[in-house]
Amino acid sequence: MADVPRSAVIGRDGLDSLIRALSARGRTVVGPTVRDGAVVLAELSGGDDLPYGWGVELEAGRYRLVERADGAAFAHSAGPQSWKTFLHPQRERQWTADRDSDGAMTFSQEATPAPSYAFLGVRPCDLRAIAIQDRVLTGGPHEDSNYRSRRERALLVAVECTEPGATCFCVSMGTGPAAGPGYDLALTEVVDGAGHRFLVRAGTAEGASLLDEIPHRTADPGTRAAAESAVTAAADHMGRTMPPVDLQALMRGTLSAERWDDVASRCLTCGNCTMVCPTCFCTTAEDITDLTGDHSERWRRWESCFDLEFTHLPGGPVRATPHSRYRQWATHKLGTWYDQFGSSGCVGCGRCIVWCPVGIDITEEAHALARERDAHAPAEER
Amino acid sequence: MTATARRFLDALPAVYRERLLSFARDRSFTAGSRVFDEDEEAGLFWILRSGRVALDAQVPGRGPVVVETLGPGELLGWSWLFEPFRWHLGAAASEAVEAHEFDAARVRAAIEDDPAFGLAMTRCVASVAIGRRLRACRIRLLDLYGPANGAGRRGPP
Amino acid sequence: MPVPYRVLRAGEETPGTVTLELVPEHVALNPFRPGQFAMVYAFGAGDAPFSVSGMDGDRLTLTVRSAGAVSAALARARAGGTLGVRGPFGTGWDEPAGRDVLVVAGGIGLAPLRPLVRRTVAARERYGEVSVLIGARRPGELLYNGEILGWREAGARVLVTVDRPEPGWADDVGVVTNLLDRAVFDPAVTDAFVCGPEVMIRVVARELAGRGVPAERIRVSLERTMHCGTGHCGHCQLGPLLLCQAGPVVSWARARHPMSVREL
Numbered sequence: 001m002a003d004v005p006r007s008a009v010i011g012r013d014g015l016d017s018l019i020r021a022l023s024a025r026g027r028t029v030v031g032p033t034v035r036d037g038a039v040v041l042a043e044l045s046g047g048d049d050l051p052y053g054w055g056v057e058l059e060a061g062r063y064r065l066v067e068r069a070d071g072a073a074f075a076h077s078a079g080p081q082s083w084k085t086f087l088h089p090q091r092e093r094q095w096t097a098d099r100d101s102d103g104a105m106t107f108s109q110e111a112t113p114a115p116s117y118a119f120l121g122v123r124p125c126d127l128r129a130i131a132i133q134d135r136v137l138t139g140g141p142h143e144d145s146n147y148r149s150r151r152e153r154a155l156l157v158a159v160e161c162t163e164p165g166a167t168c169f170c171v172s173m174g175t176g177p178a179a180g181p182g183y184d185l186a187l188t189e190v191v192d193g194a195g196h197r198f199l200v201r202a203g204t205a206e207g208a209s210l211l212d213e214i215p216h217r218t219a220d221p222g223t224r225a226a227a228e229s230a231v232t233a234a235a236d237h238m239g240r241t242m243p244p245v246d247l248q249a250l251m252r253g254t255l256s257a258e259r260w261d262d263v264a265s266r267c268l269t270c271g272n273c274t275m276v277c278p279t280c281f282c283t284t285a286e287d288i289t290d291l292t293g294d295h296s297e298r299w300r301r302w303e304s305c306f307d308l309e310f311t312h313l314p315g316g317p318v319r320a321t322p323h324s325r326y327r328q329w330a331t332h333k334l335g336t337w338y339d340q341f342g343s344s345g346c347v348g349c350g351r352c353i354v355w356c357p358v359g360i361d362i363t364e365e366a367h368a369l370a371r372e373r374d375a376h377a378p379a380e381e382r
Numbered sequence: 383m384t385a386t387a388r389r390f391l392d393a394l395p396a397v398y399r400e401r402l403l404s405f406a407r408d409r410s411f412t413a414g415s416r417v418f419d420e421d422e423e424a425g426l427f428w429i430l431r432s433g434r435v436a437l438d439a440q441v442p443g444r445g446p447v448v449v450e451t452l453g454p455g456e457l458l459g460w461s462w463l464f465e466p467f468r469w470h471l472g473a474a475a476s477e478a479v480e481a482h483e484f485d486a487a488r489v490r491a492a493i494e495d496d497p498a499f500g501l502a503m504t505r506c507v508a509s510v511a512i513g514r515r516l517r518a519c520r521i522r523l524l525d526l527y528g529p530a531n532g533a534g535r536r537g538p539p
Numbered sequence: 540m541p542v543p544y545r546v547l548r549a550g551e552e553t554p555g556t557v558t559l560e561l562v563p564e565h566v567a568l569n570p571f572r573p574g575q576f577a578m579v580y581a582f583g584a585g586d587a588p589f590s591v592s593g594m595d596g597d598r599l600t601l602t603v604r605s606a607g608a609v610s611a612a613l614a615r616a617r618a619g620g621t622l623g624v625r626g627p628f629g630t631g632w633d634e635p636a637g638r639d640v641l642v643v644a645g646g647i648g649l650a651p652l653r654p655l656v657r658r659t660v661a662a663r664e665r666y667g668e669v670s671v672l673i674g675a676r677r678p679g680e681l682l683y684n685g686e687i688l689g690w691r692e693a694g695a696r697v698l699v700t701v702d703r704p705e706p707g708w709a710d711d712v713g714v715v716t717n718l719l720d721r722a723v724f725d726p727a728v729t730d731a732f733v734c735g736p737e738v739m740i741r742v743v744a745r746e747l748a749g750r751g752v753p754a755e756r757i758r759v760s761l762e763r764t765m766h767c768g769t770g771h772c773g774h775c776q777l778g779p780l781l782l783c784q785a786g787p788v789v790s791w792a793r794a795r796h797p798m799s800v801r802e803l
Contacts, residue, residue, distance in 0.1 A: 095540040097623065099582050104564070105543045105621040140784060142769035252779075255800050282773030285766040289583040296583045300772070311764045311774055314606040318763070324802035332776065339779030389720065436712065448704045450713040453721055476709060517742075518714040522702050526736035527646035527676035 006208060007201045008216035009223050015073070015198060016047030017214040018157070018185075022118040027155060030086060031120035032079065037065055039079040041086075044120065051076060058165035058239070058350065061359030070191045074121060077165035078349040082278030083119055083130055087150050088137065091301045094146075094285075099294045114149040120157045122183065124176030125168075125347040127158050129278030131182055135341050136281050155206060158183035162230040166239035167350030169363055173242065175347045177234040185210060188227035199227040240350065240363040243370040247344065251335025254369045255327065263365055264323035266358050271304030273352035273360075274329065279337075279345045282310075305329050330362060389455030390429050393510045398502040402489070409483035411435075411475035417458065419472045425486050427459035433479030437471045446472060450515065457511045462486035463504065541580045541623025542568055544599065546616050553680045556604045556647065557614045558592065561622065567597040568624060572631035573654035574760060574788045577601070578768040580623030581612035588628070588765040589613075590651030590787065599624065602650035602682065628768040630788045632758060635659060635730040638667040641722055641752075643743045645674040645715055645735025649682045651760050651787075652734050660693035669695040670722035674715030674735065677703045696723060715739065716746050726751035734760040741798055744791045757791035761798075778803050 010018070022029045032039045033049045039056060042049075056076040057064040068075055095109045122130070134151060137144040161170070161177035170176030179186040184207035188199040199219055202208035243250070274280040284303035289296040303310065306325050311318040319325045337345030346362070353361045391399050409428065411417060417428070417435060434453050438446035449471065452458055458481065461469050467486070493500035544561035552558045571577065571591045579601060580586035587609040593600030605614040616622060632655045640659050644652050656671055663669060671690060675681040678701055691697050698718045700711035711718065715735075729752050733743050740759045747757050763782050766772035775782040778797035780789060797803050 097541075097580070097582060099621075103620050105582060105623060107540045107543065107623060109540050137771055140770040142771070144769075144771050255778075255803070281771065283766065284772065284774075285585060287583060287585040293583070298585075300766075303766075303772070303774075305773065311776075313762065313764070319802050321802060328776070328803075331778075336776070336779040340776075340781045340785075434711070445706075448708070448712045451700070451711045451717075453711070453717075455720060518717065521714050521738060521742060524736075524738060525676070525702070526739055527674070527680065527702065 007199065007219045008211055009219050010198050010200055010214060010216045012047060012052075012073075012196060014200075014214050014216055015050070015187075018210065019044055019047055019120065021210055021213050022120075022155065025116075027116045027118040029118045029120055031157075032074070032076065034065065038063060039065070039076045041079065041081045041083070050074075050121075055163065056165060058167045058354050059359075060167065060353050060361045061356055063354050071196060072163070072189055072191050074159045074187070074189045075163040077161065077163065077168055078123060078125065078278075078351050078354075080276055080351070080355060082126055082276070082349070082351070083122065084133060084278055084281070086115075086117055086119070087130065087154065088133060088147055088281060091299055092146060094298045094300055096298070097296045099296075114146065114153050117150070117154040118157065119154060120159075122156050122158045123161055123349070124158065124179045125161075125170045125173070125349040126278050127156065127179055127182050128173075128175040128347045129349070130156070131180075132279045132341070132343060132345060132347070133281055135343070136279075139341070156183045156185075157207075158186040160186060160188045160227075160231050162189060162234050164234050164238055165350060165354075167353040167361075168238055168348065169240035169242055169350060170348035171235050171238045171241070172244075172363075173344060173346055173348035178231050183207070188231060190223055190226045190230065192226055194222060194226075197223060199223050240348075240353070240361070242348070242363055243367050245370055247334045247366065248336075248338045250366065250370055250373065251331040254373050255331065257369055257372050259365065259368045259372050260323050260327045262368070263326050263360060264321065266360055267322050267326045268358060269306040269308075269322045269325055270357060271306035272355045272357065273362075274304040274306060275302065276351040276355045277333070278347060278349060278351070279333075280304075305332070326360075330365060333362070334366065390457040390506060390510050391455070394506045395502055398499050401492070401499055402484070402503070403482065405484050405488055405492070406482035407484075409481050411479040411481070413475055413477045415475050417473040417475060417479075418469050420469055422469050424459060424462035424467045424469050427457070427462045427484050427486055427489075428481040429484075430454050430456050430458055431480040431482065433481075434476045435473050435479060436476045437473050439471055446474065448476075450518070451476065457507065460507050460511045463490070463507055541578070541586065541625050542566060543621050544624045546618050546620045546622060547598070549616050549618055549620075552602055552682055555614070556602060556680075556682065557616075558600060558602045559613065559616055559622075560593075561599045561601065561624065563597050564621065568626055570594065571599065571627040573658060574629075574631035574651055575627040576629050576651075576768070576783075576787060577624050577626035578628065578765070579603075579609070579613060580625070581609055581616070582621075582623075584609050584612040586623065586625070587613075588768060588783070588787075590760065591627075592650040592653045593657070594654060602647065602653075604647045625768060629783055629786055632732055632760075632788055633730070635666065635732075637730040637756060638728040639724040639730070640666050640669045641724045641729050641731045641747075642669075642671045643674075643715060643719075643731065643733045643735075643747075644672070645739040645743075646676065646680070647682065648733075648735030648739070648760070649673055652732060653683060653686075655732055656690060656695070660690050660695050663694040667725070667728070668723040670724060671695050671697045672715055672718040672722055673697065673699045674718075674739065675699070675701050677701055678705050678708050678710075698722065714742070716743055719743075719746060719750070724752075727753075729756065731757045733757065737761070737798065744795070748791060748795075754792035754795065755790045758788050759791055759794050760787045761789060761794060762787065 137147040158179040333345040436448040543564040548560040592602040763775040
């Protein structure tokens with residue numbers, strides 16, 4: 001391993017080679033590409049599919065593609081999808097049940113091998129989101145074995161953020177803009193007078209062997225410094241912040257705040273935020289029986305805590321009001337996730353802000369809750 | 383003693399407990415005997431020492447329907463303290479009962495003479511007997527054990 | 540994936556409630572502890588969580604009240620039929636460690652407590668006082684009527700109260716908390732176990748705490764929607780508690796706050 005480079009510089013051709021090398025290893029390469037007026041995640045056939053020259057303009061309830069003169073490939077921030085689309089798909093068959101003429105039941109689970117993905121362009125916030133879903137789906141007493149096999153076979157190429165969007169707040173959540181652990185390769189894009197290039201670092205042996213396989217040159221001090229300063233600068237111009245308080249305690253302490261009424265008056269309970277959130281994992285079980293009546297399939301599909309029937313007791317829904325459903329989502333994401341899974345459930349990607357049809361902003365809500373709590377706290381507790 | 387003590391005498395400060403007990407005489411009821419009937423004058427009241435008393439209402443065609451049972455330590459009767467001093471329900475010993483029996487007029491007179499004793503007695507009757515029974519009644523109004531009302535444990539929609 | 544269990548016996552417990560005895564068709568699941576739950580699957584209808592009401596070797600007993608599509612399908616199950624079972628899931632009732640044992644059950648809430656009661660009366664000599672307080676809507680809706688005498692004979696003080704008496708009912712009438720005065724227990728050394736409708740749980744647990752039973756030693760069993768039982772579907776949250784893992788049995792110390800917040 002001593003001769004394997006742990007860091008290097010590659011150009012656009014290197015990126016193209018990387019995609020080809022990943023495909024040659026039998027991997028399905030998924031990454032950002034422009035489609036339907038957005039940067040979406042889709043299977044890439046080559047480097048040309050990457051969104052070179054596209055940036056995004058983000059605001060609460062607003063997403064627009066904008067052309068960029070510098071030709072950068074990763075100067076956009078999180079798009080409408082996240083990697084959970086692939087690792088924790090929207091619909092999945094879990095098992096089937098068959099009944100014979102005596103009424104005896106047999107259960108079976110299909111043994112189709114999981115696809116071997118390579119994810120190219122995983123943002124630091126999304127890298128953390130994957131780790132959070134790992135904890136939820138494989139870190140408890142029971143594991144989702146389908147998720148585990150997809151996850152174990154997935155290779156992650158992270159791309160650090162140099163152009164955060166107006167809705168980004170990864171610094172507040174401690175997830176970016178520099179890549180944390182968990183990647184096989186991490187890229188930092190540099191576009192300056194010295195050219196368009198990518199600083200590459202390997203995080204695993206497989207990442208290192210890939211880097212060894214593609215055209216690369218030694219990481220020069222100039223590129224290292226430019227990459228580092230671009231990421232540092234990104235940290236300084238986050239579009240949003242969370243209040244600098246213990247968010248778990250804030251959520252626990254504001255369950256009866258008036259602010260929930262305010263946000264409930266705007267929230268349509270459409271559940272978009274839960275669909276775009278890279279950590280939201282909730283699912284529902286569906287049983288489908290064919291016309292013979294002797295073959296039944298168990299499917300699970302994404303479900304949103306904004307659905308009225310999400311939590312239903314024999315007497316009716318537990319969270320009957322938009323007030324309690326928004327509060328459930330926000331307090332789970334920012335507060336009770338710690339109790340259940342040991343971390344925040346929010347990574348600061350800003351998707352829920354962008355894709356909310358009425359522009360509800362979780363950071364604004366958290367600031368408002370903090371203000372309301374402080375206003376009601378006795379002076380000595382402030 | 384707690385705020386929810388059901389034993390009437392435990393909820394009364396010692397000095398007033400002694401005072402009240404100075405009016406007490408022993409009384410027993412055999413199983414099945416009636417203690418009082420609805421709309422009778424509430425001239426007596428009791429604190430049960432043992433046994434059980436059922437409070438009931440006469441429902442034509444169904445006879446006496448029991449609405450609640452009272453056991454040892456409990457106050458039987460509070461209508462003697464408030465006008466018009468008539469029983470709202472009937473009562474029958476559902477098993478042999480030993481009780482302290484009090485003459486309502488004498489206790490009311492003592493209450494008129496000593497407002498502090500009166501306040502202690504009224505508080506005690508209000509919290510231990512009336513308040514508790516009202517809370518219990520409201521919970522029963524919810525009919526929680528009914529199949530349609532959340533009792534189908536761990537059932538899905 | 541569920542494991543097939545055959546229905547050995549299906550008997551009507553009360554109108555609308557059946558008790559099913561199940562044996563594994565082939566391989567048994569790991570042993571269940573009192574208070575744990577199983578996800579029980581009726582063909583085509585789906586599965587739902589049920590706390591087991593008995594376990595004896597490989598056999599499982601379930602008491603099911605017909606309330607939704609799955610429970611209705613299970614309530615129609617007949618001897619010889621097959622069901623799918625997953626589990627065991629969740630926390631169980633801790634084995635009582637204090638001197639006195641107090642069990643308070645309301646309605647179908649007696650079902651999850653039954654294995655605990657049976658285990659406790661079977662080891663009666665280990666404990667000081669053992670009281671089982673049972674509230675039911677009507678005398679005819681009282682579960683395990685045939686077993687209660689046996690619990691009494693084994694040395695448990697079993698007291699029963701109903702909301703709506705019927706002619707001939709000689710026991711108590713009123714809410715189950717009314718029985719607390721006649722249960723014998725020293726709050727400081729009592730383990731309390733409570734299950735029933737949520738309002739009843741709150742009232743009983745508050746009353747026990749008010750009488751001095753430490754909140755950590757009052758255990759309650761809670762109910763929320765569950766689709767997976769394995770901590771992945773997210774439905775069974777009650778504030779910080781993911782009830783399929785942190786529950787269904789939770790100490791009052793942890794349950795008190797979440798249970799008091801409206802629509803949590």
